[in-house]
Amino acid sequence: MSRTASADVLVVGAGLAGLHTATLLARRGHDVLLADRRRRLDGAIRTTGIFVRKTLDDFALPPECLGPPIRRVVLYPPGLRRPVTLDSDRDEYRVGDMGPLYLAAAREAADAGVRLALGTRYAGRAGGASLLTGPDGATRVRARFVVGADGARSAVARDLGLDRNTALLVGAEEVSAVGPGEGPPTFHCVLDPSLAPGYLAWVVDDGRHAHVGVAGYASRYPDGMRAALRRFAASAPGLRGAARSGEVERRGGPIPVGGLLRRISCPDGLLVGDAAGAVSPLTAGGLDPCLRLSRHAADVLDDALRTSRPEGLRHHDGAALRRQFRGRLLLRGGLAQVRTPAMATAAFALLRTPPGRAAARRVLFGDRSFPDPHPDPAVA
Ligand SMILES: Cc1cc2nc3c(=O)[nH]c(=O)nc-3n(C[C@H](O)[C@H](O)[C@H](O)COP(=O)(O)OP(=O)(O)OC[C@H]3O[C@@H](n4cnc5c(N)ncnc54)[C@H](O)[C@@H]3O)c2cc1C
Numbered sequence: 517m518s519r520t521a522s523a524d525v526l527v528v529g530a531g532l533a534g535l536h537t538a539t540l541l542a543r544r545g546h547d548v549l550l551a552d553r554r555r556r557l558d559g560a561i562r563t564t565g566i567f568v569r570k571t572l573d574d575f576a577l578p579p580e581c582l583g584p585p586i587r588r589v590v591l592y593p594p595g596l597r598r599p600v601t602l603d604s605d606r607d608e609y610r611v612g613d614m615g616p617l618y619l620a621a622a623r624e625a626a627d628a629g630v631r632l633a634l635g636t637r638y639a640g641r642a643g644g645a646s647l648l649t650g651p652d653g654a655t656r657v658r659a660r661f662v663v664g665a666d667g668a669r670s671a672v673a674r675d676l677g678l679d680r681n682t683a684l685l686v687g688a689e690e691v692s693a694v695g696p697g698e699g700p701p702t703f704h705c706v707l708d709p710s711l712a713p714g715y716l717a718w719v720v721d722d723g724r725h726a727h728v729g730v731a732g733y734a735s736r737y738p739d740g741m742r743a744a745l746r747r748f749a750a751s752a753p754g755l756r757g758a759a760r761s762g763e764v765e766r767r768g769g770p771i772p773v774g775g776l777l778r779r780i781s782c783p784d785g786l787l788v789g790d791a792a793g794a795v796s797p798l799t800a801g802g803l804d805p806c807l808r809l810s811r812h813a814a815d816v817l818d819d820a821l822r823t824s825r826p827e828g829l830r831h832h833d834g835a836a837l838r839r840q841f842r843g844r845l846l847l848r849g850g851l852a853q854v855r856t857p858a859m860a861t862a863a864f865a866l867l868r869t870p871p872g873r874a875a876a877r878r879v880l881f882g883d884r885s886f887p888d889p890h891p892d893p894a895v896a
Contacts, residue, residue: 519655521655521657521658523548524547524548525538525546525548525659525661525663526548526551527550528638528664528665528672529791530557531552532803532810533665533788534789536806536810537813538630540814541818543628546818548631550625551636552632553636553638557615558619559615561615562667562768564611564727564729566801567612582610583701586703588602591867593707594707594710602881609703613724633648636651638671646662661786661821663788664678664785664792667770668772678779678787681793683773684771686768686771687731688742688767689728689745689767691767692764693762694725703719704719704752704753706753707854707863709855710744711748712748713855714736714851715733715851717730718730719754729745732744736855771795773797775793775844776834778835779835780792780834783829788806788810789802789806790806797841798844799879808888812832816828816831816832
C-alpha cells in the first residue's frame with residue numbers, strides 16, 4: 517500500500533531549473549514539493565557551470581560560489597597551431613562552484629518553505645496522481661500542477677504528453693583544483709570533430725579549478741566519448757598538468773541542442789530547463805535559459821493557482837519563444853556539418869579574418885541571452 521500526499525505544485529528535479537521554480541512559487545505562498553532522485557545535490561553534477569555575464573547581471577547568485585571572472589577566450593583549430601585569442605574589456609564568464617551553489621539554492625528553497633524530498637524518484641503518473649518512490653517507500657502525490665524539471669530525458673514530459681528532446685549532444689569533463697596560474701583566467705576551445713564531433717573540446721582554467729571536457733554527437737565519436745576525453749586531456753592546451761592536484765571529479769550528461777520545444781505546457785503542468793529544451797543550440801549553454809524560463813514558469817503557475825484557471829498554463833508557450841532561436845538553429849546546423857578535421861581547419865581560416873573574429877566576439881561576448889519572456893527582471 518502506498519502512502520498519499522498533496523501539494524499545490526510537485527516539481528520533479530532539483531537542478532537549477534527545479535530549485536529556482538520551486539523557490540519562486542513557495543515565496544508566493546504556494547505549497548511546493550520538490551523531489552530529486554539524487555541523495556545529495558552536490559553529487560553527480562552534470563555541468564561545467566560557466567555563467568555568462570548577462571546571467572550574472574540579472575540573477576543574484578551567491579558570489580562566494582563563483583570563481584574569478586574570465587575575459588580571455590582562445591580558439592584552436594585541429595592540431596592546435598596558430599590559435600585565435602579574443603580578449604574582452606569586460607568580465608564575461610564566471611565558473612560556478614556547483615556543489616556549494618546547488619546546496620545554497622536548496623537552503624534558499626527550504627527557507628522559502630519548499631519541501632525537499634531527496635533520494636526520491638518520480639516513477640510515473642496514474643489516475644491524475646504522480647508516483648514517487650523514496651527512502652520510505654512509494655507515495656502517490658496529488659498536486660494541482662506538475663513541473664518537469666527532470667532534465668534532457670524528461671519522464672514528466674513523456675507522461676504529460678508534451679514534446680521531448682530528440683537532438684542531443686553528450687558531454688563529459690574532469691575537474692580538478694589548481695593554484696593561480698601565470699596567465700589570466702582563460703577559456704580554451706578546440707574545434708576538432710575527431711575529439712568533439714559537432715561541438716567543442718574545452719579547458720577552462722580560472723586559477724582555482726581546471727575543467728577539461730569534450731562534447732559532441734554520441735554516434736560520431738570515433739572511439740567513444742571517454743576515449744576522446746582521455747586523448748584530449750593528454751595534450752589539451754592550457755592544461756597545467758603538474759598544477760592539477762588532488763581528486764579529479766568526473767561530470768557528464770546529455771545536452772539538448774534542438775532548441776526550445778514547442779509544446780511545453782498543458783493544463784496539468786509544464787516543463788522547465790533541459791526538459792523543455794531550453795539550451796542555446798549554438799553554444800550549448802543551458803544555465804541562463806533554465807533560470808529565465810523558470811522565472812516565467814513560476815509567474816504562469818502562480819497566476820493559474822490564484823485564479824484556479826489551469827488553461828492559463830498555455831502562456832508557457834515554447835512555439836512562440838522558439839521563433840527567436842532561428843539564427844542559432846541555423847548556426848547549430850552549420851557546426852554539425854563540420855565532420856572532418858580538414859573541414860574544421862578550413863572553417864577556422866574564416867575565424868582568422870576580421871569579419872570572422874567579429875562574428876566570434878559577437879557569439880562569445882555578445883549581450884544576447886535566452887529570449888526573456890520577462891524583459892523587465894523587476895517583474896519577478
Ligand atoms: C558536460 C556538460 C557541461 C555543461 N556546461 C555548461 C556550462 O558551462 N554553462 C551552461 O550554461 N550550460 C552548461 N551545460 C548545460 C547546463 O548544465 C544545463 O542546461 C542545466 O544544468 C540544466 O539544468 P536543469 O535543472 O534543467 O537540469 P539538470 O541539472 O539535469 O537537473 C535535472 C534533475 O532532475 C533529476 N531527475 C531526473 N529524472 C528524475 C526522476 N525520474 N525523478 C526524480 N528526479 C529526477 C536529476 O537527478 C537532476 O537533479 C552543460 C551540460 C553538460 C552535460
